[in-house]
Amino acid sequence: MRKILLSLILLLTDTVLIFAQYQDREIRDTLQAAVKEARRNVGLYSEGYALIPVKTRQVTSLLGEGDAVKYIQTLPGVSTGGEGGSAIYVRGGNMGSNLMTLDGMPIYGVSHLLGLTTIIPEDVVAETVFLAGGFPSEDGNFTASHIRLVSKDGNFGRTEAAFSANPFLLGGWISAPIVKGSASAQAVIRVSPIGLVYKAVKPMIKQNQLLLDDFGALAGDAYGKLTWRKDVDNDLSLSFFGSQDRYAFTMNETSSDVLGWSNLLANLSWNNRSISCLKTLHADMSFNHHVGSQRQKTLFEGALNDFLMRSVIDELTVSGSATIETGLRSNLQFGIKVRGALFNPAASSVMGEEGRSSLLDTRSGTLLATLHGQWEYSIPDLFLARFAFRGNAFAYGLGGRTDKGWMFHPEGSLLLRWNFIRKAGLEVTVDALTQYYHTLEGIPLGWSLDMIVSSDATLPPERALQGYMGAYGNLGQHLFRAGAFYKKMRNLVYYGKATDFFNAVSRAGWHDNINVGEGTSYGLEFLYEKEGPVLSWRASYTWSKSDRFFPDLNEGRRFPAKYDRRHIAHLAADWKVLQRASFSLDISSQFTYQSGSWDTLQDGSLTGWFIGEKDGVRLPLISSLNNYQLPAYIRWDGGVHLAIAGKAVKHEVNIGVYNILNRHNPFMLRYNAELEQWETISLIPVLPYISYRVLF
């Protein structure tokens, strides 16, 4: 009783640590067994940060339960985007430079509900690995970080199910054996009641404060997987995933919009460990279909204008890899991956009197063939070295309306770890990376409305060269990591007409609005974690500087990257107030301080004249790109996690408060022409959150 009272008074508690708990967990995924072996032997996370869903769910989120991306946003080296969003900016890279994969399949539209959560349900995920450097050879086609999601295989022994609910998402998951011990199936579905919530809330909001006449939403996702285990050394799986976000809103009787994005993924995967000369053999084939669209209807001077724009990516990937032991302490992994993709960005059509015009086609095909290999050498508890190499042959403009061509890029990664004392040591990573597509980022919320275009002769692939050096230690309950990084980026794109992002004319000529440049980033990272039976806490800190340079912009002057946050600090704690077999109570708290991001503001003005006009026009002028730094982002969240386990059913409830300080963290700025002043707009005040989950 005393403990419960104490928990109600104390607000600062511990969160559960997430690292290095894998020795007893069998994970079948695309990671090479030798790598996992090395990880166990060294006792450290050679694969970066590896997260398990029960831990990521406890991260604070407006949805009441977090996800992998929300957790990753609290790690060192990671800067966040706008309030509440799922955007991450890793070591100075852009949001579009990160890759999220599910069983090796890239996911292009990663967020639901405008960034409030990611599209992959945590119930599907066995493990999330976040890598910011020292990448294995099979990881490619990105220049910042890789969020690698590994799906569960399902339960081969018994049926289990779960149901979850929060104000934004309702979901259900089931896993059952088809043939006990050898075949299993699992399925997840989530839908959002947000449209119904709006209709319920609408009468309570004053009419003159309502901006939207009407609003409708359809958001959800579904996943299914069949796994067949022929024997201990052979398994085959087939999985499907689909997600949909569609939002329709009417501002007034003359204007309505519908915008949305969707993903459809299919994957067939085979793992074999029975071939004598090969330690492991893996093959898979996947298909990926991503669509982003916007439709706008406006009534202008009596005429109905109906404009539709769609961006589509269709991708087929075939890959295979194998691992050979080359010695007692070394192994060699090699493979090939061939990816054919069809990009069709900003295809548009107009509805006229004679019906809708055919979609203006902007398609362009690409083929990326990658030969990869890595050699790894480890001395248990002493040394680990990994040399990874990739050779990329990239063909563009296939079957499309752009010029054809091809290019070749070698790239690779180096990872060195040396324990100078037992369980602590030094680490060095060096990566040369290439990405063969660009995300023309518009609204900086991490929305999947961003347009993705393939690289070609005029938009060369993004390239990055980065290095990291630091120290690490895993001393019982205490884990630390500290280091410094430096990164150079080339062929970054800057979309110069973001103001007209939804404008048909501008979108059709998007290629003309792109500037190509470079960026530099460097910084210090620090992480400390302590996981105890009762109290666990984690602190991370990043000091970094990141800038950009585009010869044709800003008069050729360097300027800060938008999310160049000089200081980023997170402090999270979890206190197990009560831990019984059938009942547990945790109190958690999270505090974050981040230097403000940068915005471009019109801070000056001059007079301009058009032909034949005597009266001048007062023209806003920008002294520099990203010339204004928003106030610091400070947020304190607190919550309670309650779990009640019965014989067959387990209940979990998260209740908490988001932004306890009710700080007006600025999201953007706008110019109030009436008052002739700039104002910050902040979105999320103090807000309660709740989520419920039941497992069978």
Added chain:
Amino acid sequence: MKRVFPPVVLLLAFLLLACSDPVEIAWKGERQVSVYCILTRDSLQTVRLSWVSSLKDGKEEWVDDAQVFIRDKGYAYPGKKVNAGEWAVSMTPEPGKTYWLEIHLPDGKEISAETSCPDERILIDVDVYQPAIWLEEEEENIRQKQPPLAYELGVCQFFNESFYRQFKEMKGATTMHHVMPGLVFLLKDSVCCYISAAFHGRDGQLTPIRYLATNHKESDNFNVTKKQYQSEDYFSPSGNELRDRYDRASFSKYNGLVMHDSFLRIEQTRDYDNGVRNVYPVSGHAFSTVTDFKPVESANKYFTVVGSFENAVFDKNVGPDDEYTILYFSSVSKEYDRYLKYVYERKQKADGDMLTSLYSDNANIPGNIEGGTGIFGAICVKAFACHRSINRFTGNMVVYEPPRL
């Protein structure tokens, strides 16, 4: 704190109550001079100098003191201060030549820029051509009855079916009974050109024509509106059934053309063929002829400009010289062209959308001033009067002389 719902966060507004707080913004960086100087064919050029001010300030802060020169290869023409922030330079730019602007400030700072004057001789050629081809069923008749004719009105060609009908049937008539909103021009070998129009009413007032449309394939769509040209909107029956039928037929083919706001911007056209000779008006004579010429609309060598006359009032009882349309062809230097597009686009935003930081716009402000900001450009304007009367022409109605052979 004021509670607001920013339009740009529509999809979150219904759930989240956004708040706003004021911030102070001040100009960052060194104080800059804004330069505005556009060379014209006048004998006096104007250079305006002001200090860039903060966004909030509405007043212009003029530069007090500076030495201003416009230089060509041989000579530096000095400027003389004539007003607050305004210097006048006596010189007449020549087409095709390059000029440099030099400004010396008292603190030792120097500002410079370079521009070239559009070559007037290749700016615009106005050709006349056989109108008869537009009247398929009467073509033979026309050729038999009279030699190929072309008509000049002022220094521009005014051509459409109804006009031709007027000419054919109403020789000597001095008034028209309905508006003629369509004008067909040939634009040849020009640099980037802005076409605008104004209506000169009987009261002497010039009213800009708000909407223009064209079938020119290289017209810039950056200022398109959502309005479409509908000839019936401007049609006024004359009472003559045959005339009205031809009028309707001739202009309805332009129905559906997207209307542009206030002006058309035409990129540089391709080469023209050699089958046409230039014909210029000779005072006192209304007609000239040309032979061996056939218009080919699909080759972009001819295009039509149609305009909305909704803000013009026609009075059929007034004399033919009292009401006319003026077409302006403004050929501009490359830097000035980019500047004009920017000014136009910014003006639209100032009229409508609020400024926000959510969309970080391209801050590449068009200009060519070294050591400052602003524009040093050049423009050559040719204006053509289009009378409704078929019997009258007045030569070049505005300042500029027509080109001479």
